[in-house]
Amino acid sequence: MSTETTNRTKPTSSASANFLDRYAEFVVRVGVNVQPNQDVEIQGLVEHVAIVRAMAEHAYRAGARRVDVTYVDRHVRHSAIAHAPADALGTHYPWELERIRWQAENDVAAISLTGDPEPHLFDDLDPARVAAYPSKQLRAEFFRLIDRNAWTVVAAPNAGWAAQVFGEPDVDRLWRAVAVATRLDQADPVAAWREHLGNLDRRKQALDRERFDAVRFTGPGTDLTVGLLPNAHWLTGSATSSAGTVYVPNIPTEEVFASPDWRRTEGTVAITQPLVLPGTTVEGLRLRFEGGRIVEANADRGVEAVRAELDGDERAVYLGEVSIVDGSSAVRKAGVVFRDTLFDENVGAHIAWGAAYAEAIDGAAELDAAGRIAIGLNEASVHTDVTVGAPDVTIEGITAEGRVVPIVVDDAWVLRLD
Numbered sequence: 119m120s121t122e123t124t125n126r127t128k129p130t131s132s133a134s135a136n137f138l139d140r141y142a143e144f145v146v147r148v149g150v151n152v153q154p155n156q157d158v159e160i161q162g163l164v165e166h167v168a169i170v171r172a173m174a175e176h177a178y179r180a181g182a183r184r185v186d187v188t189y190v191d192r193h194v195r196h197s198a199i200a201h202a203p204a205d206a207l208g209t210h211y212p213w214e215l216e217r218i219r220w221q222a223e224n225d226v227a228a229i230s231l232t233g234d235p236e237p238h239l240f241d242d243l244d245p246a247r248v249a250a251y252p253s254k255q256l257r258a259e260f261f262r263l264i265d266r267n268a269w270t271v272v273a274a275p276n277a278g279w280a281a282q283v284f285g286e287p288d289v290d291r292l293w294r295a296v297a298v299a300t301r302l303d304q305a306d307p308v309a310a311w312r313e314h315l316g317n318l319d320r321r322k323q324a325l326d327r328e329r330f331d332a333v334r335f336t337g338p339g340t341d342l343t344v345g346l347l348p349n350a351h352w353l354t355g356s357a358t359s360s361a362g363t364v365y366v367p368n369i370p371t372e373e374v375f376a377s378p379d380w381r382r383t384e385g386t387v388a389i390t391q392p393l394v395l396p397g398t399t400v401e402g403l404r405l406r407f408e409g410g411r412i413v414e415a416n417a418d419r420g421v422e423a424v425r426a427e428l429d430g431d432e433r434a435v436y437l438g439e440v441s442i443v444d445g446s447s448a449v450r451k452a453g454v455v456f457r458d459t460l461f462d463e464n465v466g467a468h469i470a471w472g473a474a475y476a477e478a479i480d481g482a483a484e485l486d487a488a489g490r491i492a493i494g495l496n497e498a499s500v501h502t503d504v505t506v507g508a509p510d511v512t513i514e515g516i517t518a519e520g521r522v523v524p525i526v527v528d529d530a531w532v533l534r535l536d
Contacts (some may be wrong), residue, residue, distance in 0.1 A: 134275070134441035137293045137302060144300075146180050146306055150227040151365045151388075151485040154181035159221060161188045162231035166274035168468035173229060192239055199247050200241065206212060211252035216260045221267070225361045228269040232460045235278025240397030245426035248397045254431060254499035258473070258487075261501065265476045265483045268357075271460055273300075282457050298342070298452040298459055299370045306385035311366070315450075320535045321374045325352040327528045330515035333376075333440055335467065338388060339404060339500030342513065344440045344469065345382020347494045350478040352376050353442070357477065364447075370449050372464040375441035377474035380496035381410040382439050387469070391462040395423040399457065399502035403504060411435045412471060428471070433491075433498040438474035443507055445529035456460070459503050466507025471502040 146152050153435065162170045169191070172184045221228070240248050251351040263269070273296055277287035284291055297303040310315040335342045355371030358364050391404035402418030412435040415424050428434045441463075449456075456462050473496040476482040476491045482490055487497040507513070513526040515533070525533045 134293050135211060136288055137297055138169065138172055140307070141300070142169065142300055143179075143298075144302065145173055145270060145272050147249075148308060148311060149272060149366050150229055150268045151363050152177050152180040152182050152227055153361075153363060155183045155225045156181070157221075158185045158229065159181045159188065159222065159226050160185065160229045160231070161190070162274060163233075164189050164191050164197075164233065164253055164275050165235045165278070166231045166233065167232065168272045177287050179395070192236065194245065196239055199243050202267060202343055204247070204250075205405065206252050207247060209248040210256050214253070215257055215259060218256065218263055219465065220258075223357070224266055225363075227365075228263065228267060230269070230271045231273060231274040233274040233276055233279045234282075234394065234456055234458070234515040235276045237278075237282055237394055237399060237457065243397055245422045246429070248423070249426040249430040257499040258497070261473045261499075264367070268359040268361075269361045270365060270367055270369055271428045272369045273458065274461060281456070283454055295452045295454050295456070296461075297414040299449040299456075299464075301370075301448055303466075311408050313368070315354065315356045317369075318374055319356070319534075322352045324356045324533050324535050325376075325442075325515070325525075328515055328517070330523070331518040332382070332516040333378075333386065333442070333525070334514045334516055334522075335506055335511055336514075337508060339386045340385075340506060340511060342385040342387040342407070342469075342506065343383070343516070344437065345379040345384075345410075346376060346380045346440075347479065348378055349480075352479075353475060353478060354390050360483070368460060368464075370461065370464050372443045372447040372449055373441040373468070375439055377476075377478035377495055378437050378440045379410070379494040380433075380436040380438070380468065380474070380491070381494065383407040383410045387506050389506060390508040390511070391465055392457055393420075393424070393502070393504050394457055394459060395420070395427065395502070396529045398423045405504075410437070427500055427502060431472070431499050433496055434500050434502075436470055436471065436496045438472045438496040438498065438501055438502065439470035441468050441470075442513055442525060444474060444526045444531045444532045445509060446531070463503040463505050466505050467513055468503050468505045468507065470501050470503040471495065472498040 275292045280292040301310040392399040398420040399418035406414035509529040515523045
């Protein structure tokens with residue numbers, strides 16, 4: 119790398135400089151596993167520029183044919199939500215839709231960055247207008263893209279995010295926490311991830327072997343039963359694209375997860391981590407389900423943003439994911455509340471309202487939206503994860519015959535793995 123490129127891509131602070139180059143290479147080589155002559159799309163905020171540049175550099179080193187970058191300026195988005203006509207908020211240009219479809223059909227690897235530098239920027243805006251932007255159809259098409267291609271969501275540490283986590287803009291400290299959560303602090307991160315993914319795969323095999331009809335969560339404020347689909351597989355932090363590329367969709371990931379039957383969730387659940395949505399941080403969220411549907415949502419703070427998202431899509435009120443995480447989580451070991459769903463969902467088990475993962479059922483990726491809904495997979499323009507697990511939450515599997523099998527008890531995985 120030239121001196122000019124090094125100066126452009128690496129921040130000057132010590133911990134950031136130590137981690138960023140290795141992190142970018144890991145994301146490219148393991149996260150999306152860029153293949154020779156493959157196109158790559160990177161999406162981030164303007165504040166993420168240093169990390170975007172480092173990832174672009176490593177993508178080209180890995181043999182990428184072309185790296186395309188899309189930057190979002192949230193201040194411009196604030197202006198749009200505040201002032202644009204209501205009928206313009208959920209619109210898109212035809213070529214925006216065509217772009218996503220072309221990417222899906224041409225095996226474009228997608229890297230998306232999180233790490234909000236100003237999580238309260240939208241606090242003064244109407245939650246319903248915030249939820250209406252951007253286009254629902256674009257978001258739905260993106261979910262179809264990630265059902266086919268290699269993609270990953272990763273963090274971009276920055277001063278604003280650090281200030282939300284620690285009360286001061288200590289980016290070095292945030293990098294160190296991210297390094298623990300992503301195993302970047304290990305002597306050989308790639309080997310550490312191979313071992314970790316192998317452990318997750320053994321958990322997946324154990325769950326597939328049991329063929330549970332439902333999963334039940336019980337704990338303070340929680341008694342929730344999530345019905346499963348009889349022909350669905352459990353999934354892990356490792357996935358395979360339609361082109362045969364093995365990749366890691368979320369870095370970090372500690373979960374084994376499934377796409378549940380959208381019609382079969384019942385009970386109440388107390389969300390155990392803050393939920394960061396555009397415009398607010400939701401604290402103390404509580405949900406009640408009947409017939410698969412969220413029929414009640416309350417919170418100590420920020421529930422308006424949740425209700426706006428649920429009201430913005432008729433299928434957002436149904437679940438698209440249920441996951442299992444125990445106390446061995448590396449994110450938990452980092453010892454901080456990251457105030458970023460990518461991390462906080464991996465502190466414990468979680469559920470997600472909205473879109474399901476088609477790869478959970480063989481052949482579902484080839485079905486249209488109506489076909490997926492008919493077989494029990496939810497379709498929506500959103501996918502929002504909320505953490506339901508904690509040290510005092512027990513997770514059990516229930517068989518079709520009614521047998522109850524412990525999965526996580528006292529924060530430890532107890533289901534037999536061999």
